[in-house]
Amino acid sequence: MGEVCWKWELCGIYKRSLMIPVSPRKLRAMYTVRKSIDIDFAHNIEGHRGACINIHGHTWKFEVDVSASSLDPEGFVVDFKRLKMDVLQPCHRLLDHSVAYGARIFSEVEGELTSMGKVFLASREKIHGAGLVVKEDREPWILEGARACFPGGMKVAVFPFSPTSERLAKWLYTLASSKLDDDRVTVACARIYETLVPVQSVAEYRP
Numbered sequence: 149m150g151e152v153c154w155k156w157e158l159c160g161i162y163k164r165s166l167m168i169p170v171s172p173r174k175l176r177a178m179y180t181v182r183k184s185i186d187i188d189f190a191h192n193i194e195g196h197r198g199a200c201i202n203i204h205g206h207t208w209k210f211e212v213d214v215s216a217s218s219l220d221p222e223g224f225v226v227d228f229k230r231l232k233m234d235v236l237q238p239c240h241r242l243l244d245h246s247v248a249y250g251a252r253i254f255s256e257v258e259g260e261l262t263s264m265g266k267v268f269l270a271s272r273e274k275i276h277g278a279g280l281v282v283k284e285d286r287e288p289w290i291l292e293g294a295r296a297c298f299p300g301g302m303k304v305a306v307f308p309f310s311p312t313s314e315r316l317a318k319w320l321y322t323l324a325s326s327k328l329d330d331d332r333v334t335v336a337c338a339r340i341y342e343t344l345v346p347v348q349s350v351a352e353y354r355p
């Protein structure tokens with residue numbers, strides 16, 4: 149097995165003493181592909197001293213870099229379609245047109261959200277009359293510890309942490325690594341763009 153000749157590499161943003169084994173093939177990664185998806189959703193930042201205490205929205209960009217030292221038989225680091233279907237599209241399904249909360253805040257406001265959701269959904273009947281059929285994805289599900297749920301019918305994404313860009317970048321990295329990492333391929337980093345114009349605000353997680 150290749151593991152017997154693995155080197156040890158110092159890792160971590162602050163070069164602390166964490167040591168992990170790194171495959172020699174991965175150390176020489178020469179190819180990198182990058183793919184992103186834009187997602188519209190709202191969030192609030194627990195304890196924020198400024199405007200981000202409010203529920204507010206962004207057009208976010210979720211972006212992943214994937215590296216390899218050699219290509220697969222088709223000539224890819226990884227097929228862009230796989231990156232989209234296994235990583236980016238599930239993020240879009242979880243978050244698009246949702247409100248993202250940390251679990252602690254959500255537990256305190258779930259009742260109010262349920263009341264709001266019922267009022268919002270009932271407005272359809274007032275506008276369109278009874279019998280309106282709307283096909284929507286309302287199945288609760290979990291993606292890398294984040295939970296899609298629907299209090300009163302309103303779409304909410306609940307994370308184990310208050311969803312800042314930095315924490316979402318690490319979450320996206322962990323999700324992408326779990327789906328794509330193997331002996332040849334490694335996820336190099338994940339980026340979360342919180343605003344795109346006029347000036348980009350970006351958080352990156354690179355282990």
Ligand SMILES: [Zn+2]
Binds near residue numbers: 191200205342
């Ligand atoms: Zn924000």
